[in-house]
Amino acid sequence: MAKTIQEINEKIKSGRAVVFTAEEVIGVAKSKGLKKAALEVDVVTTGTFAPMCSSGAYFNVGHTKPRIKLGGGKVTLNDVPVYTGLAAVDLFLGATAIPDDDPRNRIHPGRFAYGGGHVIEDLVAGKDVKLVARAYGTDCYPRRKLETLLRLEDTNQAVLFNMRNAYQNYGVAVNLSDRIIYTYMGVLQPNMRNATYCSAGQLSPLLNDPFYLAIGMGTRIFLGGGVGYVVGSGTQHNPGVPRNDRGVPRAGAGTLAVTGDLKLMQARWLRGAAFTGYGSTLAVGIGVPIPILNEEILRCTMVTDADIVAPIIDYSDAYPKGIPGNLGEVTYARLKSGSITVNGKKVPTAGLSSYARAQEIATILKGWIQGGEFLLTEPVTTLPSVDSGIVFKPLNERPINNNSSAS
């Protein structure tokens, strides 16, 4: 007997919904058996908190007197350039944008201490940011200069819009060279003296719904401490990655594009991040509820860290050169034990995704649902899955021919 989201929502409204986090449900399903648990459990909550680079926010800052056309002009927020190719007072701030000539970035490896992600964190924390603008001026928007302090509450709209978040699995990074390297997977010590990984593993949203049966466009989620929605699949969404016999991808596969009202979010769940020698970005907290509509969906949420493998990738040479292949696969259970063995060598591990915070998010979302304040949504359409034919393509370089007189 399959449940519907509507039925589950009725239970939520009357405070009778049975909710577990993706970690708790493993034990629950084991002790009750899959069949019984699928009937009893209504929702499983997942969570993740980690750097998610393709993130950003758009704003409408309101009109000045006289009016100014920020669109097409140059604008910075706390010296971080924002994108202005939009309407007169609409701006887009990307998480990885950095100031044009930050002295902290000039000397190798560079600290990247402040960037777009930090501006977002500051705004959400209620701080003033400096908006400095130069415009080319038009008859209808004659003003050419603007310098003002700006706070999130002053804006008309402030919307978090992240084109790629919640990666479904990722690789494990090592460094086979003899020099320290600085990457988005952290500082990697030479001669494979450390390994870093970035996934919430058994708590991760898409790893608990490997074929995207439950999560789709319009799914209501916990985002940055507030409520958000899945917009669809994110950039680089790649469902065709090899999977194990439970359907769990063996490398980075699906992604989510998400959005939500920034004014209702909290700095605890939207943190600027500074990766030494690499760049700035934004750590985002996401929690996705999975409605237990049938046994199959519940079975997927029973995934454990020992069931999920990730490929070990050399970031000193193979990765930068785009050479495929790996040094083997390792489970998240092994990674979280503190050390893994690669080619007979014991390598200490470190995470970049906070499992402790992922737990917290899954628990908060569980509380919202149990408290009747968070209803589930029916996806408007599903995310492209394994049968979609999607192929993750590299950039096919084609020379631009300047000599040709024909177009």
Added chain:
Amino acid sequence: MATKRLVLNFPPHLIDQPVTYQLITKYKLRVNILRARITPKEWGRLVVEVSGTKKNLDAALQFVAQLGLDVKPLAQDVRWHEDRCIECTACTSICPTGALSVTRPEMRVSFKHEKCIACELCLPTCAYGAVEIMF
């Protein structure tokens, strides 16, 4: 036997004084130099762990203060901002003394002041500004 971790700041005119020698021979302290930066004409900085009887330690600290050195406990120079830490565990694998450590399987991160030797290896690994060392 008492043990203290201290940061000794030498004003430029004192950097050629064999202070460590005195601590060992005169005050019978076991001295372990954890960190040292000495440049001619600049302030010198020594991070040391000293052990000895309480009487000798107190006398040694008085001697050093009288000489004109600035002495501070190391604990003041190393700061872990719990409110900034997101407990990602990136720092724990590089910490040589286990001052930054993680409990498993909960994956909670904590910092033990008394184990920190201010080696600074954790600094570039923390993306959230949670570790701060004033060296």
